[in-house]
Amino acid sequence: MLLEPRLREALEELLLTLADDEFVLGYWDSEWTGIAPLLEEDVAMSSLAQDEIGHARAFYGLLAELRGGDPDAIAYDRSPEGFRHCRLLDHARTDWAFTMARRYVYDTADAVRLAALADSRYSPLAELVAKIRREEVYHLAHADGWLRRLAAAEGEGRPRLEGALAALSPDAATVFTPLGGEAALVKAGILPGSMAELERRWRDAIRPTFATLGLEMPGPAADPARGRRDHGEAFRWLWGEFTAVRRLDPVATW
Amino acid sequence: MVIQVADPLTEAAVWGALAQVPDPEIPRVSIVELGIVGAVRVHRGDAIGGIGLGGQAALTAPEGAVPGDAIGGITGAADAVDHSVEAVDCITVELLPTFVGCPALDVLRANVTECLHSLAPAAQVRVEFSFREAWTTDRISAAGRTALRRSGFAPPRHVRGPGMEEPGGGADRPDALPLVQVAPAVACPHCGSRRTRLESPFGPALCRAVYHCAACRQPFEAFKTV
Numbered sequence: 033m034l035l036e037p038r039l040r041e042a043l044e045e046l047l048l049t050l051a052d053d054e055f056v057l058g059y060w061d062s063e064w065t066g067i068a069p070l071l072e073e074d075v076a077m078s079s080l081a082q083d084e085i086g087h088a089r090a091f092y093g094l095l096a097e098l099r100g101g102d103p104d105a106i107a108y109d110r111s112p113e114g115f116r117h118c119r120l121l122d123h124a125r126t127d128w129a130f131t132m133a134r135r136y137v138y139d140t141a142d143a144v145r146l147a148a149l150a151d152s153r154y155s156p157l158a159e160l161v162a163k164i165r166r167e168e169v170y171h172l173a174h175a176d177g178w179l180r181r182l183a184a185a186e187g188e189g190r191p192r193l194e195g196a197l198a199a200l201s202p203d204a205a206t207v208f209t210p211l212g213g214e215a216a217l218v219k220a221g222i223l224p225g226s227m228a229e230l231e232r233r234w235r236d237a238i239r240p241t242f243a244t245l246g247l248e249m250p251g252p253a254a255d256p257a258r259g260r261r262d263h264g265e266a267f268r269w270l271w272g273e274f275t276a277v278r279r280l281d282p283v284a285t286w
Numbered sequence: 287m288v289i290q291v292a293d294p295l296t297e298a299a300v301w302g303a304l305a306q307v308p309d310p311e312i313p314r315v316s317i318v319e320l321g322i323v324g325a326v327r328v329h330r331g332d333a334i335g336g337i338g339l340g341g342q343a344a345l346t347a348p349e350g351a352v353p354g355d356a357i358g359g360i361t362g363a364a365d366a367v368d369h370s371v372e373a374v375d376c377i378t379v380e381l382l383p384t385f386v387g388c389p390a391l392d393v394l395r396a397n398v399t400e401c402l403h404s405l406a407p408a409a410q411v412r413v414e415f416s417f418r419e420a421w422t423t424d425r426i427s428a429a430g431r432t433a434l435r436r437s438g439f440a441p442p443r444h445v446r447g448p449g450m451e452e453p454g455g456g457a458d459r460p461d462a463l464p465l466v467q468v469a470p471a472v473a474c475p476h477c478g479s480r481r482t483r484l485e486s487p488f489g490p491a492l493c494r495a496v497y498h499c500a501a502c503r504q505p506f507e508a509f510k511t512v
Contacts (some may be wrong), residue, residue, distance in 0.1 A: 076488035086387015
């Protein structure tokens with residue numbers, strides 16, 4: 033397969049953002065294994081983590097097919113500066129309400145993004161996304177259930193949820209950070225819809241739920257130019273965790 | 287699993303052999319019954335590389351496009367075989383993962399390869415994982431559903447529409463955010479009752495959910511509908 037170099041570079045960037053988002057979220061989810069508030073949620077978070085890291089592996093696989101090389105090397109051998117996940121995923125796990133608030137924001141944004149990519153003219157991506165969407169339905173149901181439960185909770189549940197949404201608000205829309213080669217991708221039909229258009233669709237999709245629950249909608253991205261760059265301390269810590277084995281013994285299998 | 291050497295090697299023989307490969311996690315069900323085998327191809331060739339099972343053009347042509355007028359200059363993978371080299375049987379098996387993050391893929395690949403080496407010791411075997419067609423629980427055969435039930439797992443519900451886009455729950459939920467419908471309940475694999483309740487859509491494996499039966503008061507696992 034031959035792609036014009038500029039288009040190919042843009043496609044690589046898109047795949048890297050998709051892979052890094054799922055990869056980093058999966059590792060944050062895995063931080064709940066063993067300590068979630070309920071046994072069922074412990075299993076759920078571990079299962080979500082496994083799903084997301086599996087999705088990341090598949091996206092890194094598509095990237096490796098384009099670029100050559102090993103998906104594991106892309107995932108584990110980069111410095112923290114090389115990651116292109118969105119800033120929404122730069123926040124630490126924090127408490128349960130925070131994790132569920134971020135899950136809801138991310139899962140709804142991701143659902144809109146995947147719905148668009150299911151029509152991508154880059155068929156390996158469209159095929160993979162068709163499969164992933166069937167799994168993400170369960171993630172969305174999980175996050176939606178918890179958002180409603182926390183919003184209706186008496187005691188500290190609701191204030192914690194509101195505090196989490198307020199803290200995430202400046203970074204919520206960073207899932208839709210414009211990509212460098214976006215115009216070429218849209219023109220080629222690889223990305224059906226600009227990031228700005230996808231963000232509008234996302235806001236339309238979540239507005240009724242936020243209105244019903246009396247929650248404040250997330251604001252615009254506070255620093256769009258750095259929407260997928262300059263990851264902070266929390267991510268550096270997570271990077272140290274998920275690369276620990278690889279740095280200790282690059283040929284270890286586990 | 288006893289596999290007889292097949293001579294001549296046919297695709298039917300390969301399907302027959304694969305029907306004896308058990309699922310790594312639920313050994314009473316075969317990978318063919320589960321619908322994991324997407325396609326089989328047997329041909330005489332000199333090499334295993336470059337043998338695709340279709341869908342090779344990565345960018346789909348726009349509607350009304352002239353063949354060859356592909357954007358970005360897309361070419362299909364080489365499908366040519368050089369007959370000057372001594373030909374051997376080549377078997378290509380396409381497997382459709384049940385879940386993208388399924389951790390049993392390496393075991394599956396090894397088991398399929400071993401089975402086909404018994405069937406055709408001289409053949410070159412290639413096992414490809416593919417999302418060309420999404421595996422869904424509707425690919426599980428009637429025999430597979432029975433075997434699942436006998437293994438203590440409730441078979442999945444049938445999916446009602448493409449993409450499982452069944453809007454459910456609150457009236458404020460737009461179709462853009464599809465949700466799972468948990469009703470009607472699946473039948474208990476122990477006593478057959480439909481008085482069952484979903485405890486959690488997340489179970490001990492990615493493909494399984496946890497239910498509870500109000501009739502026999504037993505927990506059980508169901509294959510997650512995807």
